[in-house]
Amino acid sequence: MACNLCKDIMPVSATHFNGKLLICGTCVKDINPKKFKELAKGRTVYTFCPEMTHSSLLGYKLTTILRTCDIENIYVFTKDGSPHCEQILTTLQEAAENVNFDKNKLKYFVTKKGKFSEITDKTIRKSRNILEIEDLMKFNKLHKVIEILTGEEGCQNDKKETFESILEHFEEEIQELKEGLKNKNWKNIQEELGDILFNIFLFSKVAKNNNKFDIFDLFKTTSNKFINNHRQIFKNKTIK
Numbered sequence: 001m002a003c004n005l006c007k008d009i010m011p012v013s014a015t016h017f018n019g020k021l022l023i024c025g026t027c028v029k030d031i032n033p034k035k036f037k038e039l040a041k042g043r044t045v046y047t048f049c050p051e052m053t054h055s056s057l058l059g060y061k062l063t064t065i066l067r068t069c070d071i072e073n074i075y076v077f078t079k080d081g082s083p084h085c086e087q088i089l090t091t092l093q094e095a096a097e098n099v100n101f102d103k104n105k106l107k108y109f110v111t112k113k114g115k116f117s118e119i120t121d122k123t124i125r126k127s128r129n130i131l132e133i134e135d136l137m138k139f140n141k142l143h144k145v146i147e148i149l150t151g152e153e154g155c156q157n158d159k160k161e162t163f164e165s166i167l168e169h170f171e172e173e174i175q176e177l178k179e180g181l182k183n184k185n186w187k188n189i190q191e192e193l194g195d196i197l198f199n200i201f202l203f204s205k206v207a208k209n210n211n212k213f214d215i216f217d218l219f220k221t222t223s224n225k226f227i228n229n230h231r232q233i234f235k236n237k238t239i240k
Contacts, residue, residue: 009046010053010061017069021046023092024077025085032111039075039109048088055087062095073105080112089124122240143215146201150209158202166203173199 009023022043029036048058065071076092078085089108096103108119126132149158173195180188201215208214213221227234 006045006047009048010057012046014061014064014068017044017065017071019044019070020072021074022077023048023074023088025049025079025082025088027082028077028079028085028111031079032114032116035109035111035116036077039077043075050084050087055091058088059091059095062092063099066095066101067099071101071105073107075107075109077109077111080110080115085110086127089119090128093121093124125240142198142201146198146205150202150205161202161206163203163206166199166206169199170196 006024006029020043022040022045024036024039024045024047026047026049050058074092076089078088092106093103095101096106103121106121108121108124110117110119146158149155150161173192177189177192177196180186180192200218204213204215204218223239227239
């Protein structure tokens with residue numbers, strides 16, 4: 001789709017929106033033209049620049065569009081890490097919730113440094129909760145530590161680890177944990193649990209290198225396993 005077919009969303013009359021739409025930041029068509037072209041296929045493309053127009057005006061516009069127009073579905077495509085582009089995601093989500101628009105008709109996509117991913121509605125909602133993100137960053141820090149240690153300029157010993165060698169570490173750390181519990185040495189208990197956690201992340205990194213799974217797959221499958229094993233507890237609960 002040629003860029004000259006993209007329309008600024010703000011001047012367009014709310015009565016003119018229908019069918020399948022793509023709403024994107026003004027820069028993404030240049031950042032990732034391949035994915036932009038794929039997402040734009042069969043859609044009317046509208047752009048919005050939060051640097052030029054306040055996002056509250058976009059919110060009013062989207063509320064009217066979602067409430068009055070015959071919209072089949074909407075894709076949103078933005079640059080990840082941009083505080084301006086993030087406003088497009090959260091504004092559309094808020095507008096949809098305000099008018100009870102079916103959020104199954106919304107899909108969110110982001111791109112950054114050649115990477116591309118679909119983002120869930122829950123992730124966008126979570127991005128507003130800074131205190132929770134601060135806690136999640138502690139998990140992310142350990143993940144980054146493993147990435148660096150096993151990377152090109154990392155630790156030669158960690159880069160040589162295998163499933164079998166890490167399993168030996170598990171056995172050693174568990175014995176040390178038992179010793180810490182026996183002695184009621186809580187500082188040592190915390191340290192040994194940390195070593196076990198490190199080796200879980202390291203095992204997952206080796207698995208990723210062998211195209212088996214990564215640490216995020218581990219988080220997901222484990223959460224789902226225990227939710228399914230306790231369906232009576234979780235049946236009326238939404239995990240956000």
